[in-house]
Amino acid sequence: MTVPAQRMRAQRLSHPATDVVDLFASVFALQAQDVPAVRLAARARGVRSLDGPLVRTWAMRGTLHLLHEDDLWVVNLLGPTFIAAGRRRRDQLGLTDELCERALPALREVLTEPVDRAELVRRLAEVGIALDPKSQAPAHLLAFAAHSGVLCRGLDDTYRLLRVECEPRGVDELWRRYRRAYGPATRHDFAAWSGLPKRQLGDLPEVADAPAEPTGAVRVLGHFDTYLLGYRDRSAVLDPEHAPLVQTGGGVLTPYVVVDGQVVAVWRRDGGHFAVRPFGERPDIADEVADLGRFLHVDARLTWV
Known part of the structure; x- marks a missing residue:
């Protein structure tokens, strides 16, 4: 059991969701200031359409997120x-x-x-x-x-x-939902993800993280994907040596490739051309790039840089 494998499972990157209701019950929200990026995030988690009871509004960190209407x-x-x-x-x-x-x-x-x-x-x-x-x-x-x-x-x-018709819930409930979507994680990660000042967190309840084993899952993720945005400390899944290639400033992440929870490459797209820069050995991402091409309705061509 490893932290990256647990986070991949929690984020539905190794165990894809069946539909938007299933997805958002697990991940709670997807960052959504960029609509193409949120569609890529849903695709990586098994969902190809965002039709359903979803609302795009300002939430965590004061930024746009996509949420299920029951979580407003x-x-x-x-x-x-x-x-x-x-x-x-x-x-x-x-x-x-x-x-x-x-x-x-x-x-x-x-x-x-x-x-x-x-x-x-x-x-x-x-x-x-x-x-x-x-x-x-x-x-x-x-x-x-x-x-x-x-x-x-x-x-x-x-x-x-917007009509918010949900029963009020507190920080403890948000912490539980966060841990389900991002665990294992710390209260410092939670503060960074939510935007709440630490003085408002109080004594957070204990939450058990679901066990998980590596599955070999490969995912090509976009520049606002929540897999990295959910944490203050990303070192468990992103080697600090390579972090400057991903975390380029301004809250924007360079699109990246994850294998078994570890960030192993960055990528860019020009039409149907996908250029991938690996940090070490070339990951086996041909199938994932081909699926991404089908999703984007382009003839995907993979090259290495």
């Missing part, structure tokens, strides 16, 4: 933390607390259908909430509204109203 309780749990963290920047942009509070009922009034940001800003101006569309103010106001549980953002990048 996390918005009410984490929202106040990120609303407080963003207050200074909102003030700099002229988004006072009074304006933001007025904006919430205004958004409920004008979001009669899914619309893009430009149209939403236009509609808000018509009801007295004027924003400079060329500034960062619209983005920060809409993030405030999302953290307040008022709206979300579809996979087509349109905004629509």
Whole structure:
């Protein structure tokens, strides 16, 4: 039994999910600020379609995630933390607390259908909430509204109203779901993944991690895949010597290849051309690249660099 094998199993990378409900019951959420990337993450876990009871909204770390609608309780749990963290920047942009509070009922009034940001800003101006569309103010106001549980953002990048009808749950429940999706992991990893300050974590309950053995699973993962984003300390699966090739800064990861839980290469794509740079011996990834090509509807060609 190894930590990488346990994490691969927890993330459904070695034991693929049967559908979106099965997947999100296990992994809780997938990072989703980039729609093609979240589709790649689902494919690597056995799911080729994101049709289903899923919602794309701001959650952990204040970033866009895809969640099952039954897990929207996390918005009410984490929202106040990120609303407080963003207050200074909102003030700099002229988004006072009074304006933001007025904006919430205004958004409920004008979001009669899914619309893009430009149209939403236009509609808000018509009801007295004027924003400079060329500034960062619209983005920060809409993030405030999302953290307040008022709206979300579809996979087509349109905004629509959100209704959070889940029973409230606490940090202990989020910790349990995190450990199911990422275990073995530490409270420091949990703080980094959730974005919660350590002072809010309290005494977290003991959680047993499911056993797992290596299966030989090979997965080609994208630049926002949660397999690495779920941890502060990634050294159990990513050799620090190779970390600079993957962790290039700005919260973006270079797309990478995992074999039995270990990151063994990075890759890039140009059309149907997949160029892979291994850290050591070349991994046997031909079948995985071919499947990725089928998923992307391209004639996949694998080369080594």
